[in-house]
Amino acid sequence: MAAGVAIGVLAVRKLTEAKETFGPQGLNRAVGSLADSIANFxxxxxxxxxxxxADLRAALGVDN
Incomplete structure (x- = not known):
């Protein structure tokens, strides 16, 4: 149980640090950038x- 509590505390601290680092605007930009990258991919x-x-159709002689 103590290990679970310790992991929970560490996770909350890391999330708080990330929130302070990115801030709401930075986080929105990061998520937007990720979404754009996925769309481009x-x-x-x-x-x-x-x-x-098209290559396969040309090779097989199948045209629309």
């Missing part, structure tokens, strides 16, 4: 899939 994957599909 998804777009790149979609583009790659479309290019690969």
């Amino acid at each position: 998804a777009d790149a994957v979609r583009d790659g899939m479309q290019e690969r599909e």
Whole structure:
């Protein structure tokens, strides 16, 4: 039980430090930046899939 309490206290301290470091605006910016990065990655994957599909269609002689 003591170990659980100690872990809880450490977690609260780390969260408090992170909150003070980033602040509400910094945290919002970090989350926004992460969301933008994920969206950009998804777009790149979609583009790659479309290019690969076009290559496969051309190689197999299948046209729309």
